[in-house]
Amino acid sequence: MRMAGERIIERLRNQIFENIVKQDIEFFDRNRTGEIISRLAADTVVVGKSVTQNISDGLRNGIMAVVGTGMMLYVNTSLTLTMMSIIPPIAVAAIYYGRILRDISAKTQTATSHTTQVAQEKLDLIRTVRAFAQENRESHSYATETHKVYQLSMKESYAGATFFSGAGFAGNFVAMAILYYGGSLVAAGSITPGDLTSFFLYSTYVGFSFMGLSGFYGELMKGIGASSRLFALMESKGEVEGQSSQTGIKLEKVTGRIEFKDVEFAYPTRSDAKIFKGLSFTIEPGTNVAIVGKSGSGKSTVAQLLLRFYDPSKGSIFIDGIDIRSLDGNHMRNNIMSFVPQEPSLFATTIRENIAYGRSNATDQEIESACERANALGFIKKFPQGFDTYTGEKGVAMSGGQKQRIAIARALLKDPKILIMDEATSALDASSENLVQDSMSQIVMGRTVITIAHRLSTIQQADFIVVVEDGRVVETGGYDELVEREDGKFRHLIDAQLSS
Numbered sequence: 149m150r151m152a153g154e155r156i157i158e159r160l161r162n163q164i165f166e167n168i169v170k171q172d173i174e175f176f177d178r179n180r181t182g183e184i185i186s187r188l189a190a191d192t193v194v195v196g197k198s199v200t201q202n203i204s205d206g207l208r209n210g211i212m213a214v215v216g217t218g219m220m221l222y223v224n225t226s227l228t229l230t231m232m233s234i235i236p237p238i239a240v241a242a243i244y245y246g247r248i249l250r251d252i253s254a255k256t257q258t259a260t261s262h263t264t265q266v267a268q269e270k271l272d273l274i275r276t277v278r279a280f281a282q283e284n285r286e287s288h289s290y291a292t293e294t295h296k297v298y299q300l301s302m303k304e305s306y307a308g309a310t311f312f313s314g315a316g317f318a319g320n321f322v323a324m325a326i327l328y329y330g331g332s333l334v335a336a337g338s339i340t341p342g343d344l345t346s347f348f349l350y351s352t353y354v355g356f357s358f359m360g361l362s363g364f365y366g367e368l369m370k371g372i373g374a375s376s377r378l379f380a381l382m383e384s385k386g387e388v389e390g391q392s393s394q395t396g397i398k399l400e401k402v403t404g405r406i407e408f409k410d411v412e413f414a415y416p417t418r419s420d421a422k423i424f425k426g427l428s429f430t431i432e433p434g435t436n437v438a439i440v441g442k443s444g445s446g447k448s449t450v451a452q453l454l455l456r457f458y459d460p461s462k463g464s465i466f467i468d469g470i471d472i473r474s475l476d477g478n479h480m481r482n483n484i485m486s487f488v489p490q491e492p493s494l495f496a497t498t499i500r501e502n503i504a505y506g507r508s509n510a511t512d513q514e515i516e517s518a519c520e521r522a523n524a525l526g527f528i529k530k531f532p533q534g535f536d537t538y539t540g541e542k543g544v545a546m547s548g549g550q551k552q553r554i555a556i557a558r559a560l561l562k563d564p565k566i567l568i569m570d571e572a573t574s575a576l577d578a579s580s581e582n583l584v585q586d587s588m589s590q591i592v593m594g595r596t597v598i599t600i601a602h603r604l605s606t607i608q609q610a611d612f613i614v615v616v617e618d619g620r621v622v623e624t625g626g627y628d629e630l631v632e633r634e635d636g637k638f639r640h641l642i643d644a645q646l647s648s
């Protein structure tokens with residue numbers, strides 16, 4: 149029974165995590181995922197306990213109660229009815245107790261996961277906390293959260309103490325009633341002293357079984373309280389169909405032509421703030437294009453839409469003339485595109501595993517070659533442990549520039565037809581930036597590259613520049629051509645950057 153229960157829980161947990169990983173990006177924007185994950189773990193423990201331990205306890209106590217009652221009836225019916233008079237009030241009390249436990253359990257699970265979320269968030273930002281000398285404030289906020297869990301646990305204890313002491317008192321009262329009534333039956337010669345003794349023993353067993361069943365019911369209700377969130381997570385589905393599904397067209401031969409056509413978009417969490425109001429531009433295969441614009445103009449959002457983290461509310465995005473909504477999202481991201489995010493975060497593992505992420509079968513030679521093209525090989529080889537160097541949680545043991553070059557190498561290893569670099573050189577110092585810029589000719593070779601550029605100094609090598617403003621494309625052209633336009637938008641951006 150226990151093994152089967154554990155297997156059910158294991159499957160449940162894996163399925164739910166799989167479901168969470170496949171949610172649309174919006175799910176992660178809306179929810180505090182740390183809280184969900186810790187709640188998932190806490191809920192699974194409670195439900196697991198409920199399924200594995202209590203079902204076997206429940207079965208054992210149920211069988212004992214039925215057999216014991218049969219034996220009691222066999223000895224004496226009226227004594228059995230006296231004994232049974234205790235059941236209706238205890239059953240009613242048990243139902244109330246179960247409901248209270250279910251509600252407290254749900255609240256405790258939420259409070260516990262919130263506590264973990266608070267701790268995780270504060271510890272993730274420990275450098276900021278320390279830099280602003282806010283350790284005491286954060287300790288206090290954690291203590292406040294744990295106090296809520298404590299208060300709920302106390303409530304659960306009070307409810308348990310009230311129910312079990314009440315039930316115990318009623319049980320003792322009935323035991324005395326049986327002795328009194330049984331004694332009078334013995335005195336009247338209706339039953340023998342032996343019958344009364346055996347009846348009393350049976351009733352003790354039955355009493356214990358009923359108490360066990362009440363406890364089982366309480367634990368079951370706790371499990372139900374904890375499982376409601378698990379089932380909600382299992383059933384939750386994202387709004388962007390197919391974002392992570394493996395259905396749709398799998399493009400095998402891609403030239404890398406990209407077209408945004410009349411794209412309108414607002415982030416689901418801020419649906420009234422339109423980022424794009426008819427964005428249209430075309431990128432020819434094999435070109436190196438820079439998207440520029442003021443801060444907050446939506447440059448990074450272009451990458452998010454192209455990667456299909458979100459779908460436009462109007463208009464379409466095409467790759468080689470095919471609407472990306474009809475493509476297999478997984479296949480597209482795995483085989484056609486690579487992405488270097490604005491703030492590359494690394495997994496807490498070795499440099500090698502970070503680079504091979506997404507292509508775990510890559511050979512050492514392929515990894516080295518990708519690093520060479522990203523100008524990362526030099527610094528990696530200087531580490532005593534080379535590719536086996538541990539990058540720290542989220543890559544904290546690497547400098548910003550090193551993280552970016554590792555992220556570029558990771559993207560290049562997949563040899564994508566479309567490479568999206570979201571300000572990929574912003575954390576590099578001047579000399580590292582020059583190194584990456586020097587290797588740009590190797591990076592762009594044979595693919596379409598979209599550089600989402602904040603620092604305009606980094607885009608001189610771009611074949612084509614797209615200027616975004618107020619949700620639309622306001623200018624396009626080559627670097628020299630745009631710089632020469634006296635009243636041009638790009639020229640204004642350059643002037644503004646030079647004077648800042």
Ligand SMILES: Nc1ncnc2c1ncn2[C@@H]1O[C@H](COP(=O)(O)OP(=O)(O)OP(=O)(O)O)[C@@H](O)[C@H]1O
Pocket residue numbers: 177415417418423441442443444445446447448449450602
């Ligand atoms: N996940 C999100 N949910 C809601 N709004 C968002 C989200 N991400 C970005 N935004 C908003 O969308 C707008 C465009 O953001 P985006 O990051 O695309 O700008 P950007 O041009 O890349 O800016 P920067 O150059 O400063 O990085 C901003 O106003 C931003 O606040």
